Amino acid sequence: MKEIITVQALEKIYKMGKVSVPALKGIDVTINKGEFVAIMGPSGSGKSTLMHILGCLDTATNGIYSLNYHKVSEMKKHKLAMIRNKQIGFVFQTFNLLPHLNIQKNVELPLMYAGFSAKQRSQKAKKVLAEVGLGDRLRHKPSELSGGQRQRVAIARAIVNEPSIILADEPTGNLDTNSGNDILSIFTELHAKGHTIIMVTHDPVVAKKANRIIKIVDGMITNGNLT
Numbered sequence: 674m675k676e677i678i679t680v681q682a683l684e685k686i687y688k689m690g691k692v693s694v695p696a697l698k699g700i701d702v703t704i705n706k707g708e709f710v711a712i713m714g715p716s717g718s719g720k721s722t723l724m725h726i727l728g729c730l731d732t733a734t735n736g737i738y739s740l741n742y743h744k745v746s747e748m749k750k751h752k753l754a755m756i757r758n759k760q761i762g763f764v765f766q767t768f769n770l771l772p773h774l775n776i777q778k779n780v781e782l783p784l785m786y787a788g789f790s791a792k793q794r795s796q797k798a799k800k801v802l803a804e805v806g807l808g809d810r811l812r813h814k815p816s817e818l819s820g821g822q823r824q825r826v827a828i829a830r831a832i833v834n835e836p837s838i839i840l841a842d843e844p845t846g847n848l849d850t851n852s853g854n855d856i857l858s859i860f861t862e863l864h865a866k867g868h869t870i871i872m873v874t875h876d877p878v879v880a881k882k883a884n885r886i887i888k889i890v891d892g893m894i895t896n897g898n899l900t
Contacts, residue, residue: 676742677837677869678704678727683736685722685892696722698892700736704838704871709864711883712873719892721842724873728761728840729753741837758786762831766843768823770815770830777802777811780830787834801829805859821852828859832868839863841872845879857882 683700686693696719704710714720725731726738729745732753738746745756762783763769770779780798789797802808805825815823824844831839841860845853861882864870872883880886888895 675706676703677706677708677740678702678871679737679739680727681737683723683726683738684734685719685726685731686734696892697726697733700889700892700894702887702894704869706837706869707864707867708885709860709870709883710872711880711886712871712889713875713877713880713886714889715875718889720873720875720889722892723889724840724842724871727838727871728763729757758783759834760837762834762836762839764824764827764831764839764841764844766846768815768820768827768847770823770826772815775812775814776807776818776826776829779815779826780833783830783834797833798829801833802826804832805829819852820848821855824848824852824856825859828856828863832863838869838871841870843874844872845874845876853879 680700680702683697684695685697686695700723712720712723722731726733733746736746737744740756740760745753748756777795777798780802781794784794784797799808799811802811805828807822807825807829810818810822815826818826845856848856857879860870860872872879874880
């Protein structure tokens with residue numbers, strides 16, 4: 674299978690005054706195109722730090738990160754912004770929708786930054802919103818939707834640019850059980866269509882929906898049980 678992400682000897686060290694706090698300690702990971710991977714670990718384990726680096730929201734202190742055979746770890750800020758917009762779709766626990774825009778306009782935002790015309794943005798946004806079951810709610814504001822529906826909007830926004838990978842950070846964390854299961858079913862469907870999905874979670878039930886689980890404890894990958 675084609676490798677889409679390669680991480681070698683990745684380290685992240687935060688400086689707090691004169692104190693250095695290691696968040697990642699030499700991570701080695703390979704993720705193939707079309708995989709559904711869960712990154713699992715307790716609070717403070719480094720899983721969110723790793724996801725932020727994979728999503729180009731943060732940079733590593735040391736090590737190599739390659740996405741589609743391009744060394745992201747050597748890119749400047751403007752290049753990272755381009756990668757973030759064109760190759761990565763984000764789904765956050767808190768949805769991160771703009772409250773003053775209707776859901777179609779929320780979904781169109783990545784397309785606007787990518788330079789699509791108004792007509793193209795509208796067509797693409799309507800298409801993906803229909804795919805997540807919200808084709809009849811285009812003019813609704815986020816406040817008029819349930820939590821599960823808002824997360825569907827976030828997923829539509831994540832996939833509208835046809836990114837190389839979808840990064841989901843605790844995507845069911847703010848949802849009830851039924852809504853959470855609906856969202857996980859959407860991720861399963863997206864994976865079946867060939868999407869590469871990386872999901873951060875502390876919940877073993879959620880993690881089991883993935884095809885592979887990467888466990889992180891104290892900034893290091895482990896094969897042992899999580900406590």
